Amino acid sequence: MAGLQQRRAQFIIIAALLYSLYILSVVVKPKRLLTRQLTLPDLDRQTIFQLPPHLQPLEDAGVDPAEVLALYDKNAVANQRSGQSRRAKTAQSKLVAKSRLFSRHPADAYTNFLWKCRTGEPRAVEVFETFVSLKHRIFEVRVASERYPMTYNPTIIALPPSSHYPFLIVARVRGGGFFQESLICEGKYIDEPFVNPWGFDVINRVIGCATNPRVLVVPQTPARDCTGIDFMSDVPGYHDPRIFWSNTGAPLMMFNQQSRYGCFGLWIIDLRSVYPSLRYRVTRGLLNQYPTVMELTRKEGRDPIEKNYLMFFDAETGAGYVQYEIGHGYRHFARLVGNGLTTSNMTSPFEVSCITEDATWHQATNAIKVVLCDYGECEPEPENTVYLAFLHKKEIPEEWKVQYKRYVAVWKSTAPFEMVGFGSKHVRFDNEDEWEQKFNVEGKFLYTVSIAWETNMNRYEGYLNENVIISLGVGDHGNAAVVMPVGDLMTCLRSCSHY
Numbered sequence: 001m002a003g004l005q006q007r008r009a010q011f012i013i014i015a016a017l018l019y020s021l022y023i024l025s026v027v028v029k030p031k032r033l034l035t036r037q038l039t040l041p042d043l044d045r046q047t048i049f050q051l052p053p054h055l056q057p058l059e060d061a062g063v064d065p066a067e068v069l070a071l072y073d074k075n076a077v078a079n080q081r082s083g084q085s086r087r088a089k090t091a092q093s094k095l096v097a098k099s100r101l102f103s104r105h106p107a108d109a110y111t112n113f114l115w116k117c118r119t120g121e122p123r124a125v126e127v128f129e130t131f132v133s134l135k136h137r138i139f140e141v142r143v144a145s146e147r148y149p150m151t152y153n154p155t156i157i158a159l160p161p162s163s164h165y166p167f168l169i170v171a172r173v174r175g176g177g178f179f180q181e182s183l184i185c186e187g188k189y190i191d192e193p194f195v196n197p198w199g200f201d202v203i204n205r206v207i208g209c210a211t212n213p214r215v216l217v218v219p220q221t222p223a224r225d226c227t228g229i230d231f232m233s234d235v236p237g238y239h240d241p242r243i244f245w246s247n248t249g250a251p252l253m254m255f256n257q258q259s260r261y262g263c264f265g266l267w268i269i270d271l272r273s274v275y276p277s278l279r280y281r282v283t284r285g286l287l288n289q290y291p292t293v294m295e296l297t298r299k300e301g302r303d304p305i306e307k308n309y310l311m312f313f314d315a316e317t318g319a320g321y322v323q324y325e326i327g328h329g330y331r332h333f334a335r336l337v338g339n340g341l342t343t344s345n346m347t348s349p350f351e352v353s354c355i356t357e358d359a360t361w362h363q364a365t366n367a368i369k370v371v372l373c374d375y376g377e378c379e380p381e382p383e384n385t386v387y388l389a390f391l392h393k394k395e396i397p398e399e400w401k402v403q404y405k406r407y408v409a410v411w412k413s414t415a416p417f418e419m420v421g422f423g424s425k426h427v428r429f430d431n432e433d434e435w436e437q438k439f440n441v442e443g444k445f446l447y448t449v450s451i452a453w454e455t456n457m458n459r460y461e462g463y464l465n466e467n468v469i470i471s472l473g474v475g476d477h478g479n480a481a482v483v484m485p486v487g488d489l490m491t492c493l494r495s496c497s498h499y
């Protein structure tokens with residue numbers, strides 16, 4: 001009897017165990033499914049059988065000519081209207097809409113300071129014959145792993161306030177040959193005391209990795225046609241990454257990789273897909289428009305190798321736009337219509353170019369949105385906001401020597417994003433000479449990679465008195481950055497409305 005009872009008890013215990021295991025598996029399984037759903041599609045496997053939808057050769061969206069006209073009409077009407085309302089209250093402010101451009105924003109009252117050089121006290125800039133020198137010092141950014149001791153062309157954004165460390169850094173590794181990789185780490189300021197040549201104890205401020213740098217892996221894509229450089233068609237690895245925040249607060253990375261339309265093109269991905277710990281920290285940007293790699297298409301003027309695109313987001317509609325190129329007498333931009341697809345060229349043929357010098361111009365950095373007042377002194381409106389980015393003028397002063405000169409460019413924050421002002425001279429930083437000499441290996445230049453707000457305020461735009469961090473590549477051999485109030489960058493510009 002006792003044996004039977006014991007066996008029954010055993011049976012009950014085992015049954016209870018099995019049941020609890022079953023309950024556990026039911027409870028735990030959905031979680032596993034959830035994380036699986038969030039991982040990237042296995043592109044390698046899918047490309048063999050069938051391309052995922054966003055890689056299928058879709059017809060690009062055309063642009064309805066009426067839409068372009070409407071864009072300019074809307075702004076022309078608004079221009080008139082704001083002219084009238086201004087005239088009504090013109091007593092104290094003699095604002096005359098002298099702009100020959102199409103959109104009304106921003107108002108002259110906000111942009112007037114851009115056309116002055118801030119050489120008075122406190123001095124922001126020193127003006128030389130061919131360049132302006134901003135009174136801010138370049139410092140080192142250190143990104144190195146055991147396998148990759150040398151990196152370059154860093155791109156930096158400020159992490160959300162809930163992060164342990166203030167910065168997210170992506171930098172290209174050097175030494176891979178045609179094969180390209182980039183490291184990612186979270187960074188912080190490190191103050192290093194040292195004795196300078198004059199015997200003074202000083203503090204050297206650098207940004208270094210606070211987490212172990214690791215290779216940032218992005219799904220690979222197929223090239224359509226690499227004629228002439230066929231060996232590049234299946235060399236894995238993206239290059240030229242740039243990280244930035246979108247208007248809705250999504251952490252994006254634009255990068256160069258094999259193209260479905262040519263050899264190389266520009267692609268975009270939400271960093272949360274490739275750097276998952278960001279998912280739990282980003283509180284804005286819940287709209288994930290780029291969960292996996294998506295190519296930014298270009299309907300006109302496509303080259304086998306595309307480079308240096310820029311993104312704008314319309315301050316009134318929130319719509320995303322890509323600006324492919326800008327230079328003396330030309331500009332090309334289009335609206336994003338989803339999955340990276342774009343409309344055709346939306347630049348008005350009547351637009352007057354603000355870049356007067358016929359040279360090789362490249363878009364260097366991403367664009368940030370700046371409110372033209374100090375924090376707390378105005379509310380962001382299309383009236384007082386602009387986009388700001390750096391352009392590079394590429395020069396080859398001697399054979400085998402390339403130089404990039406950086407210029408500040410400012411655009412309107414609403415479509416069609418005409419240029420408002422452009423640097424009258426190129427910009428150099430206080431100790432740039434030292435840095436050029438330090439890494440004087442192949443040509444002398446500091447490459448301007450990206451620009452971002454230094455602290456993450458969980459908002460897209462920043463104000464004149466708020467700091468930006470400008471990431472610099474040091475002659476393909478090192479990383480540096482410079483930090484300053486964005487207002488200090490916005491000096492000695494030439495107005496575009498005088499043309």
Ligand SMILES: *[C@@H]1O[C@H](CO)[C@@H](O)[C@H](O)[C@H]1NC(C)=O
Nearest residue numbers: 300301330332345347348349
């Ligand atoms: C886009 O349109 C503008 C204005 O008509 C023109 O200057 C530019 O060359 C065009 N770009 C391309 C690539 O078609």
